[in-house]
Amino acid sequence: MITETEVADFEDWGDAVQKAVGVLQAGGLVALPTETVYGLGADALNPEAVAKVFEVKERPHFDPLIVHLSSVKDLSTVAVVPEEIKEVVEALAKEFWPGPFTMVLPKTDAVPDLVTSGLPTVAVRVSAHEVMQDVIKELGSPIAAPSANRFGRISPTSAAAVQEELDGRIPLIIDGGASREGLESTIISVKMGEKRPEMTILRPGPVSKEALQKFGKVFKYKPASAKNSPEAPGQLPSHYAPRTPLYLFERPEDFKPEPGKRYALLSYRGMEKDGYLDLHEWETIGCLSSGTGKLAEGAVRFFYMLRYMDSLGVDAIIAEPISETGLGVAMMDRLRRASVQDS
Ligand code: TXA
Ligand code: MG
Numbered sequence: 001m002i003t004e005t006e007v008a009d010f011e012d013w014g015d016a017v018q019k020a021v022g023v024l025q026a027g028g029l030v031a032l033p034t035e036t037v038y039g040l041g042a043d044a045l046n047p048e049a050v051a052k053v054f055e056v057k058e059r060p061h062f063d064p065l066i067v068h069l070s071s072v073k074d075l076s077t078v079a080v081v082p083e084e085i086k087e088v089v090e091a092l093a094k095e096f097w098p099g100p101f102t103m104v105l106p107k108t109d110a111v112p113d114l115v116t117s118g119l120p121t122v123a124v125r126v127s128a129h130e131v132m133q134d135v136i137k138e139l140g141s142p143i144a145a146p147s148a149n150r151f152g153r154i155s156p157t158s159a160a161a162v163q164e165e166l167d168g169r170i171p172l173i174i175d176g177g178a179s180r181e182g183l184e185s186t187i188i189s190v191k192m193g194e195k196r197p198e199m200t201i202l203r204p205g206p207v208s209k210e211a212l213q214k215f216g217k218v219f220k221y222k223p224a225s226a227k228n229s230p231e232a233p234g235q236l237p238s239h240y241a242p243r244t245p246l247y248l249f250e251r252p253e254d255f256k257p258e259p260g261k262r263y264a265l266l267s268y269r270g271m272e273k274d275g276y277l278d279l280h281e282w283e284t285i286g287c288l289s290s291g292t293g294k295l296a297e298g299a300v301r302f303f304y305m306l307r308y309m310d311s312l313g314v315d316a317i318i319a320e321p322i323s324e325t326g327l328g329v330a331m332m333d334r335l336r337r338a339s340v341q342d343s
Pocket of ligand 2: 146
């Protein structure tokens, strides 16, 4: 299969939208831009199209997909919001949609079981990318879209990165520019507590815990076991992984280089005082946000840098920790899951 890339002109993306809709209507897959990362889109209400997503990504069937709407108005086609959480769900939607935010809610019968891996719930998001919104509107159906990478690999934040991941496997990539958030959406589940709504962060992302606290109590998801289990979808410990082994050392002194091996450093700010720069004769030093360190810049560059460091052909990538506030939480989550784990 030849993979074509169609650039969505930032002043008039109508042609690109039409092309994408044509493929989706015929049950095909299209890689689409969103503000977080590129998604591998299928008509969410067409089970055969959705099945192709799992095939192309080599994704296990127990890992459910996110369903994208063009507007919160369509929420009732895919989700049934229980009465007791209606108010908080509406408030959250108003605050964070369109945006990098996903809610897990009870699903309607319209959503094929394949999308949710048989779960009674569906993950829903309204993306802020106008091209994505228009494709959904024109298609007249929600779009199921996981990140457009092969399973377990680095999420793509540009059309070129999608090409690297899925060339020859899909007919069309819509190039809508670099993803401006750079990290996947925050995923939460919501229920009513004794007094206030309770939210559990299933995956940290651009919408921080602090931003959610205004709406109720916020919990961090703790998997019952580190092993892959159906009740912990999306929480697979090994994920976002470069081919080059990546090690995250919380303290510089934990790094013990092996003689003759070539190491690259993934640094947050590239500052000597962080203690990693002078630790070794690094093959390369890549900075997420050089200088004072800006979390938003680091997030935008995060997957791009991982991909770049992975292309160097070094023996290992050594990652410096990032302080865990705001977007730092999401980046550390990705680094931990990208790193080599002893288990
Ligand atoms: O920003 C994003 O969320 C991007 C863009 C493309 O929208 N999408 C994305 O999808 O990151 P994906 O498939 O790479 O990750 C979605 C995660 C999955 O790991 C899945 O396990 C979790 O969402 N998920 C989906 N449905 C769920 C459900 N019903 N309950 C719990 N988790 C769910
Ligand atoms: Mg993914």
